[in-house]
Amino acid sequence: MEYFLQQLINGITLGSIYGLIAIGYTMVYGIIGMINFAHGDIFMVGSFIALIMIIALGLTAGSAIAVVILSLLLVLVLAMVLTSAWGWSVERIAYRPLRGSFRLAPLITAIGMSIILQNFVQIAQGARVKPLQPIITGGYTVMDSNGFAVQVSNIQILIIMTTVILMVAFSLLISRTSLGRAQRACEQDRRMASLLGIDVDRTISLTFVMGAALAAVAGLMYLLYYGVIDFFIGFVAGVKAFTAAVLGGIGSLPGAMLGGLLLGLIETFWSGYFSVEYKDVAAFSILAIVLIFLPSGLLGRPEVEKV
Amino acid sequence: MTRWTKDPVLTVEHLTMRFGGLVAVNDLTFQAGRGDITALIGPNGAGKTTVFNCITGFYKPTEGRLTARHADGRTYLLERMPDHAISGEAKVARTFQNIRLFGGMTLLENLMVAQHGPLMRASLFGIGGLFGIGSYRRAERAAIDKARYWLDRVGLLARADDPAADLPYGAQRRLEIARAMCTGPELLCLDEPAAGLNPRESAELNELLLYIRREQATSLLLIEHDMSVVMEISDHVVVLDYGVKISDGEPEAVRNDPKVIAAYLGVDDDEVEAVEHEVEEVEREVAR
Amino acid sequence: MAARTEHSVAASFKDAAIAAVIALALFGPLVGLRTEVTTGGLFLSQRWGDVAIAVAVVFVGRLLLNVFVFKTDRPATNLFSGMKLSAGALARIGPVFGPLMLGLALTLPFILLYGAPSQSRYYIDLGILVLTYVMLGWGLNIVVGMAGLLDLGYVAFYAVGAYSYALLAINFGWSFWLCLPLAGVLAGLWGITLGFPVLRLRGDYLAIVTLAFGEIIRIVLLNWYEFTGGPNGLNNIPRPSFFGLEFDRSPEGFAATFGLEFAAIHRIIFLYYLILALALLTAFVTVRVRRLPVGRAWEALREDEIACRSLGINTTTTKLTAFAMGAMFGGFAGSFFATRQGFISPESFTFIESAVILAIVVLGGLGSQIGVVIAAIVLIGGFEIFRDFAEYRMLVFGLAMVLIMVWRPRGLISTRKPTIALGKAKAIGGELVGEGRG
Incomplete structure (x- = not known):
C-alpha cells in the first residue's frame, strides 16, 4: 500500500510534466492539424534556458527561501519568454511557408527543425550532460509504516501545484478570451475565420508561443526534478508527450492532461512493479491498445465518417 | 401485388438507424423491383443518404434487414456483409453525393480500379501478374475494353488519359456512374446524380440512366430531393420524411x-x- | 513605383532590425552563455562575439532577402525562374535520366578503380551507403508514396531484417543466400502482425503507432541480452560469399578461383553490386506491381479510401499487402546491412533513421522512383561532403531538409505517371495527386 502510494505520487509528478508538453502538441494539432515534431526540442531548449538563467543568478539550495522563490519566478518568466521566441521562430521559418500545402511537407520540416534544434544546442552548449545541484530540497513524510516511508518532496508539490494553476489559467484563456475564441474558430474552419476578420497567421503564431511557454515551464520542472539535462532529452520527452496527447485524444486540452497523467502513471507503476527497461514498451503498447479500441483517444471527438 | 414486390432486387425491411439519440431512419420498409428505376425522395435531412449508407455497408443499421436478390435467385444479407463485399459479391454499387473520384488517376485508371475484383483473381492475387501470365493479360485486355466501352457511353473516351480531377463537374458525375457500372452491378445506387447539373447535363444524365435500365441487367435506385427530375424517369417512388416512409408507389400516385x-x-x-x-x-x- | 521602392528600403531595414532583435533573443542566452561542467559544478563561459556574429548574419541576410526578394517589385529569384525545374522539364529528362543513372551505377566501381584508385574504396563505400538508402526509400515509397500510409517506424523492419539475418547466420550457420529471403519474409510477417491491428487507424494516429512500434522493437533489442546481445549488439556476423566462394586468401577463395590477386576491394565491389541488385529488384517489383490491380488499388486508396470500399476493394488487406511488401524490402536491406557491417547493435535503428528514410521519400517526391534516387544522393552524399565539419553536419542536414521542403513542398519530382493508357500516357501534375489520409 505504501509502495503503491509512493508510486502514485511519483507518477502524478511525471505525468504533470508530460501533460504540460502534451498541451503544446495538442493545441498545434488542433489548429493546423500537424504533428509539431520539434516541440519536444522546444521543451529541451526551454530547460537549457532555465539552466543558464539559474546559473547566471547564482541560485543554489543554500540561498534564502524568499530569494529562491523570487529567483525561480524570474527564471520561469524569462525561460517562458525566450522559449516562446524559439517556438514562434520555428513556426515562422518552417511551417508558415507551407501553410495550405501538402500534408507531409510540414511533417518533414518539423523533423528537420528537430534535428536543427538538437544539433544547435549540442554545438552551442556541448554534448556533455549538465548536472545541477538540487535547489529545492526537503519534503514531507505522508505515511510511515513497517519502515517504509511515503514521501512527498517539495519539488513534487511545486510541480503538481504549478501544473494545476497553469491548467486552470489556460482553460480560462481558451474559453473566456477573444484569443481563445479565435483559436477555436481557426480549429473549426480556418478560411471562414479569416473571412470574419480573424488574423489567422497571428492566431497560429500565438498558439505556438503558448505551447512553447508551457514547454518551457515543463523544461524548468524537469530540470529541477531530475537535476540533469542534455541536448537529447527533447526527443524522448517529445515522443512521450505526443503519445500522451494522442492517448487523451488529440486536439483536446483536458485530454492532453489526462493522457499525460495516465502515461506518467503507467510508466511509474510499470517501473515500480515490473521492469524499468520495458516501461516505454508498456507505455507504447497501452497507446496502441487504446487506439485500437478507441480510435480517437480517450477524450477525443470520435471522427464521424462523412460519406 | 405490385410489380416490385414480385421480383425485387432489393428488399429493405424494418430498417432503423440511430445515431446516439437521433433516429435518422425509423422502421423503413420498401422494395426496389428488378429492371426498375426506383427513386428515394424526400426533403433535405429526411435520411435518404443514411439509407444508402446502410444499403452499401458504410453504416451498420441499428435494426432491420437488407436483402439483395440477384437475377439467378441468389440472395445476400447486406447488413451482415462488409462494405467491400457488398460491391464485390452482392453486386450493389454506388456513387456519392460529393463526387468521389480518384482525382490524380486517369479516367481509364479510375475504371480499371473498379474492376479490381476480377483482375485480382485473374492475376492470382498479384503473384501471377508479376510474372505476366497469359490469363492476366487476357483479363486486363477485357477490362480495358469494358472501360473503353463505358468511357464511350458517357462521352469521355477522348479524355481517357486525362486525370479525373481535371474534368468539369458534369463529366465527373458521368465518370462516377461509368466507374460504378464497371463493377458489373445488379443494383446501382445513385446519390443525387442530378445535383449541380445544368438542364442539358441533366437531360444527358436521364438518357444515360434510361440506357442503363434498358440495355444492362442493372436496376437503379436513386436519391433525389428535386421531384421534377424524378418523375420523368422513375418507375417507382418512395418518399421519406424525418426518417419515416410517407408514401410509396408509382410516380403519378406519389405526386x-x-x-x-x-x-x-x-x-x-x-x-x-x-x-x-x-x-x-x-x-x-x-x-x- | 519609385515611391514604393523607397518605402520598401525603409521597410526592409525595419524588418531586418526586428529579425535581428529576435535573433538576439534566440541566440543571446544559448550561444552567449555556455554551461561548462567542472568539478565544482556548473559555471558559465561567455561568448558574446559569437552572438554578435550570429545576429549580424541574420540582420544582413534578412536585409538582402528583403531588398532583393521579398520587398521589391523585381525579385532576384525571377532571374532563376528560367532555371526552375518545371514539371514538364523533369518529365522530359526523366526517361533519359533513369537509364543514365543506371548506367553510371553499373559501371561506377570500375570507373573509380581506374579513375581514382587511391580513393576508390571510400567512394565505393559511399555508393553502397547511398544505394542502401535508395533501396530503403523505394521500400518505404510503397507504403507512404503509393498507398498513402504514413509510417514513422520503417526502421523497425530494417532492424528485423538485420537481426534475423545475423541470428540465423550466427546460430545456424546458414548462408547469406538462404538467410536473405528468410529475413525478408520475417520482416514482411512482422509488417502484417504489426499492421493488422492498427491499419484501420487514420492519418497521424497511424503515424504515432508506427513510431511506437519502431521504438518498441528497438527497446526489446536493447534489453533482451540473451538473444540479441543487448546494447553490445551482435558481432562476427558471417560475410556473404560469392555463390559459395569466400573473399579470403585461401586457395578456394574468390580471388584464387578466378586467378586474381587477392585484394580486399573485391569484397567491397561485390557488396556494391549486391546492394545494387537488391535495389534494382525493389524498383523492378514496385514498377511491375504498380501496373497490377493491387498496385492500382494502393494508389486508389491514397486518392480516396471510401470510394475504394464502394468498388469492392478490401481496404484492410490492400493496406496490409503494401505494408508487408514495404517491410519485406526493408528486411532485405537490413540483412544486407548486417552482412556488410559484420556487426549490428540497436544504435543503428533509431527513430532518426526512419525520419531520414521518410525525408528521402518526401523530398524526392511521393511515389517517384527517380526522385528517391536524387534525394538519397543529395541528402546522404551531401552529408558525407560535410564530414570534415563533423560537428555541423547534422545541423546542415536538418537545414537542407527544411529548405528543400519549403522550396518544393511536393518534393523534387511530384508528377505521377499513369499506369496504363489508351493513347500516350501524360504525366499528371502533383497538385492533383492525393496524399492519403491513412
Whole structure:
C-alpha cells in the first residue's frame, strides 16, 4: 500500500510534466492539424534556458527561501519568454511557408527543425550532460509504516501545484478570451475565420508561443526534478508527450492532461512493479491498445465518417 | 401485388438507424423491383443518404434487414456483409453525393480500379501478374475494353488519359456512374446524380440512366430531393420524411399524395388533414 | 513605383532590425552563455562575439532577402525562374535520366578503380551507403508514396531484417543466400502482425503507432541480452560469399578461383553490386506491381479510401499487402546491412533513421522512383561532403531538409505517371495527386 502510494505520487509528478508538453502538441494539432515534431526540442531548449538563467543568478539550495522563490519566478518568466521566441521562430521559418500545402511537407520540416534544434544546442552548449545541484530540497513524510516511508518532496508539490494553476489559467484563456475564441474558430474552419476578420497567421503564431511557454515551464520542472539535462532529452520527452496527447485524444486540452497523467502513471507503476527497461514498451503498447479500441483517444471527438 | 414486390432486387425491411439519440431512419420498409428505376425522395435531412449508407455497408443499421436478390435467385444479407463485399459479391454499387473520384488517376485508371475484383483473381492475387501470365493479360485486355466501352457511353473516351480531377463537374458525375457500372452491378445506387447539373447535363444524365435500365441487367435506385427530375424517369417512388416512409408507389400516385405535398411544402399536420378532407370532398364531387 | 521602392528600403531595414532583435533573443542566452561542467559544478563561459556574429548574419541576410526578394517589385529569384525545374522539364529528362543513372551505377566501381584508385574504396563505400538508402526509400515509397500510409517506424523492419539475418547466420550457420529471403519474409510477417491491428487507424494516429512500434522493437533489442546481445549488439556476423566462394586468401577463395590477386576491394565491389541488385529488384517489383490491380488499388486508396470500399476493394488487406511488401524490402536491406557491417547493435535503428528514410521519400517526391534516387544522393552524399565539419553536419542536414521542403513542398519530382493508357500516357501534375489520409 505504501509502495503503491509512493508510486502514485511519483507518477502524478511525471505525468504533470508530460501533460504540460502534451498541451503544446495538442493545441498545434488542433489548429493546423500537424504533428509539431520539434516541440519536444522546444521543451529541451526551454530547460537549457532555465539552466543558464539559474546559473547566471547564482541560485543554489543554500540561498534564502524568499530569494529562491523570487529567483525561480524570474527564471520561469524569462525561460517562458525566450522559449516562446524559439517556438514562434520555428513556426515562422518552417511551417508558415507551407501553410495550405501538402500534408507531409510540414511533417518533414518539423523533423528537420528537430534535428536543427538538437544539433544547435549540442554545438552551442556541448554534448556533455549538465548536472545541477538540487535547489529545492526537503519534503514531507505522508505515511510511515513497517519502515517504509511515503514521501512527498517539495519539488513534487511545486510541480503538481504549478501544473494545476497553469491548467486552470489556460482553460480560462481558451474559453473566456477573444484569443481563445479565435483559436477555436481557426480549429473549426480556418478560411471562414479569416473571412470574419480573424488574423489567422497571428492566431497560429500565438498558439505556438503558448505551447512553447508551457514547454518551457515543463523544461524548468524537469530540470529541477531530475537535476540533469542534455541536448537529447527533447526527443524522448517529445515522443512521450505526443503519445500522451494522442492517448487523451488529440486536439483536446483536458485530454492532453489526462493522457499525460495516465502515461506518467503507467510508466511509474510499470517501473515500480515490473521492469524499468520495458516501461516505454508498456507505455507504447497501452497507446496502441487504446487506439485500437478507441480510435480517437480517450477524450477525443470520435471522427464521424462523412460519406 | 405490385410489380416490385414480385421480383425485387432489393428488399429493405424494418430498417432503423440511430445515431446516439437521433433516429435518422425509423422502421423503413420498401422494395426496389428488378429492371426498375426506383427513386428515394424526400426533403433535405429526411435520411435518404443514411439509407444508402446502410444499403452499401458504410453504416451498420441499428435494426432491420437488407436483402439483395440477384437475377439467378441468389440472395445476400447486406447488413451482415462488409462494405467491400457488398460491391464485390452482392453486386450493389454506388456513387456519392460529393463526387468521389480518384482525382490524380486517369479516367481509364479510375475504371480499371473498379474492376479490381476480377483482375485480382485473374492475376492470382498479384503473384501471377508479376510474372505476366497469359490469363492476366487476357483479363486486363477485357477490362480495358469494358472501360473503353463505358468511357464511350458517357462521352469521355477522348479524355481517357486525362486525370479525373481535371474534368468539369458534369463529366465527373458521368465518370462516377461509368466507374460504378464497371463493377458489373445488379443494383446501382445513385446519390443525387442530378445535383449541380445544368438542364442539358441533366437531360444527358436521364438518357444515360434510361440506357442503363434498358440495355444492362442493372436496376437503379436513386436519391433525389428535386421531384421534377424524378418523375420523368422513375418507375417507382418512395418518399421519406424525418426518417419515416410517407408514401410509396408509382410516380403519378406519389405526386398527388397530400402527405408528400405537405412534406415538400412544409405545412402543419392539421393543414394536411384539411387538405385531405378537401381532396376527399373533391373526389366525392367527381364521383357524383 | 519609385515611391514604393523607397518605402520598401525603409521597410526592409525595419524588418531586418526586428529579425535581428529576435535573433538576439534566440541566440543571446544559448550561444552567449555556455554551461561548462567542472568539478565544482556548473559555471558559465561567455561568448558574446559569437552572438554578435550570429545576429549580424541574420540582420544582413534578412536585409538582402528583403531588398532583393521579398520587398521589391523585381525579385532576384525571377532571374532563376528560367532555371526552375518545371514539371514538364523533369518529365522530359526523366526517361533519359533513369537509364543514365543506371548506367553510371553499373559501371561506377570500375570507373573509380581506374579513375581514382587511391580513393576508390571510400567512394565505393559511399555508393553502397547511398544505394542502401535508395533501396530503403523505394521500400518505404510503397507504403507512404503509393498507398498513402504514413509510417514513422520503417526502421523497425530494417532492424528485423538485420537481426534475423545475423541470428540465423550466427546460430545456424546458414548462408547469406538462404538467410536473405528468410529475413525478408520475417520482416514482411512482422509488417502484417504489426499492421493488422492498427491499419484501420487514420492519418497521424497511424503515424504515432508506427513510431511506437519502431521504438518498441528497438527497446526489446536493447534489453533482451540473451538473444540479441543487448546494447553490445551482435558481432562476427558471417560475410556473404560469392555463390559459395569466400573473399579470403585461401586457395578456394574468390580471388584464387578466378586467378586474381587477392585484394580486399573485391569484397567491397561485390557488396556494391549486391546492394545494387537488391535495389534494382525493389524498383523492378514496385514498377511491375504498380501496373497490377493491387498496385492500382494502393494508389486508389491514397486518392480516396471510401470510394475504394464502394468498388469492392478490401481496404484492410490492400493496406496490409503494401505494408508487408514495404517491410519485406526493408528486411532485405537490413540483412544486407548486417552482412556488410559484420556487426549490428540497436544504435543503428533509431527513430532518426526512419525520419531520414521518410525525408528521402518526401523530398524526392511521393511515389517517384527517380526522385528517391536524387534525394538519397543529395541528402546522404551531401552529408558525407560535410564530414570534415563533423560537428555541423547534422545541423546542415536538418537545414537542407527544411529548405528543400519549403522550396518544393511536393518534393523534387511530384508528377505521377499513369499506369496504363489508351493513347500516350501524360504525366499528371502533383497538385492533383492525393496524399492519403491513412
